[in-house]
Amino acid sequence: MADKRDYYEVLGVSKTASDSELKSAYRKLAKKYHPDMNPGDAEAEKKFKEASEAYAILSDPDKRRQYDQFGHAAFENGGGGAGGFDFSGMDFGDIFGDIFGSFFGGGGASRASNGPMRGANLRAAVHISFEEAAFGCEKQIEIVLKEECANCHGTGAKPGTSKRTCSKCGGKGRVMVTQQSLFGMVQNVTTCPDCHGTGEVIDTPCPDCNGTGYVPRKKKIAVSIPAGIDNGQSVRIREKGEPGRNGGPRGDLLVEVIVSNHPTFHRRDYDIYSEAPISFAQAALGGEVIIETLDGKVSYEVKPGTQTNTQIRLKGKGIPSLRNKAVRGDHYVTLIVQVPTSLSKDAKEALRKYDELTGNTTVGGPKSVKAEKKRKGFADKIKDAIDDL
Ligand SMILES: [Zn+2]
Numbered sequence: 430m431a432d433k434r435d436y437y438e439v440l441g442v443s444k445t446a447s448d449s450e451l452k453s454a455y456r457k458l459a460k461k462y463h464p465d466m467n468p469g470d471a472e473a474e475k476k477f478k479e480a481s482e483a484y485a486i487l488s489d490p491d492k493r494r495q496y497d498q499f500g501h502a503a504f505e506n507g508g509g510g511a512g513g514f515d516f517s518g519m520d521f522g523d524i525f526g527d528i529f530g531s532f533f534g535g536g537g538a539s540r541a542s543n544g545p546m547r548g549a550n551l552r553a554a555v556h557i558s559f560e561e562a563a564f565g566c567e568k569q570i571e572i573v574l575k576e577e578c579a580n581c582h583g584t585g586a587k588p589g590t591s592k593r594t595c596s597k598c599g600g601k602g603r604v605m606v607t608q609q610s611l612f613g614m615v616q617n618v619t620t621c622p623d624c625h626g627t628g629e630v631i632d633t634p635c636p637d638c639n640g641t642g643y644v645p646r647k648k649k650i651a652v653s654i655p656a657g658i659d660n661g662q663s664v665r666i667r668e669k670g671e672p673g674r675n676g677g678p679r680g681d682l683l684v685e686v687i688v689s690n691h692p693t694f695h696r697r698d699y700d701i702y703s704e705a706p707i708s709f710a711q712a713a714l715g716g717e718v719i720i721e722t723l724d725g726k727v728s729y730e731v732k733p734g735t736q737t738n739t740q741i742r743l744k745g746k747g748i749p750s751l752r753n754k755a756v757r758g759d760h761y762v763t764l765i766v767q768v769p770t771s772l773s774k775d776a777k778e779a780l781r782k783y784d785e786l787t788g789n790t791t792v793g794g795p796k797s798v799k800a801e802k803k804r805k806g807f808a809d810k811i812k813d814a815i816d817d818l
């Protein structure tokens with residue numbers, strides 16, 4: 430073991446080499462030293478194995494971390510035997526499929542497994558209201574799900590016929606490729622081309638499902654949407670995705686939640702923001718205002734002399750937390766003081782009176798030129814008056 434070369438040195442890359450640098454360095458070496466290119470050359474074969482081992486370790490983030498920390502010692506107890514490297518745990522199908530995809534010609538080595546494989550996830554979306562997102566809800570969605578074919582009961586074989594064990598691979602789904610002998614203990618295998626890894630061959634496919642064993646069917650699925658969910662988040666429904674292969678479980682169904690905008694509430698995390706109008710008199714004198722919240726109308730006591738754009742906090746009136754719906758965010762309300770736009774004669778009179786009492790100078794009747802001018806600046810005046818309070 431002592432004379433074992435550093436893996437980075439073997440590949441001729443730096444210790445900080447990226448995955449693509451590793452791959453390209455290995456590809457170069459592998460092509461150069463591949464035994465097919467150097468028949469009978471023991472030295473080339475040794476170099477090829479050395480590079481393959483280095484790449485196998487460094488291309489695996491976990492193994493690379495272990496190697497960086499402990500060097501070759503990291504793998505010495507791994508059952509590799511006398512100075513040998515334990516290839517048995519490596520997925521060479523992946524490495525060679527990746528590196529040599531076209532190099533070996535044809536399909537070459539590729540992912541080789543007839544073990545149970547989980548099906549792919551399906552995605553769907555559901556539209557809900559702001560309140561439904563806040564408090565949770567039950568929805569039904571319709572999706573197209575591949576269901577077991579009733580005609581062949583999922584076998585894919587026409588009723589009355591049956592699948593037979595693949596003769597090419599003897600039902601294993603995998604066949605050895607010739608490169609195997611070059612790696613000593615490496616089990617370099619590839620997916621069986623006849624049965625595509627299933628180990629079984631259907632001579633007479635079921636006409637309903639074309640031999641797949643599944644037929645697409647519209648299904649209604651109940652989706653339980655938890656309180657506190659936000660726009661763009663997804664609910665995972667286990668095993669309602671694509672069927673698995675070789676007895677593997679179905680994938681999951683991921684339902685993305687699309688939350689409608691609320692006419693007055695805006696959400697940020699678990700807090701709600703809104704605006705509420707208050708009258709000039711309420712702002713000046715203080716008093717009860719009614720504020721719309723998620724829980725309905727609540728009463729709030731405004732302090733005398735409240736300025737416009739004052740933000741108040743209604744504690745615990747926000748959105749329930751996804752983790753614990755008993756914990757809720759807050760509702761922040763910005764109070765907007767309303768400047769009156771249509772006033773009765775009496776109200777106008779009272780305002781003029783107020784204006785006088787607060788030291789301003791509105792004089793004369795409504796027809797005077799001066800009053801006309803003043804009227805134009807009415808909004809500004811009210812604002813000044815509020816500011817003076
Ligand atoms: Zn069928």
Ligand SMILES: [Zn+2]
Nearest residue numbers: 595598621624
């Ligand atoms: Zn086969």
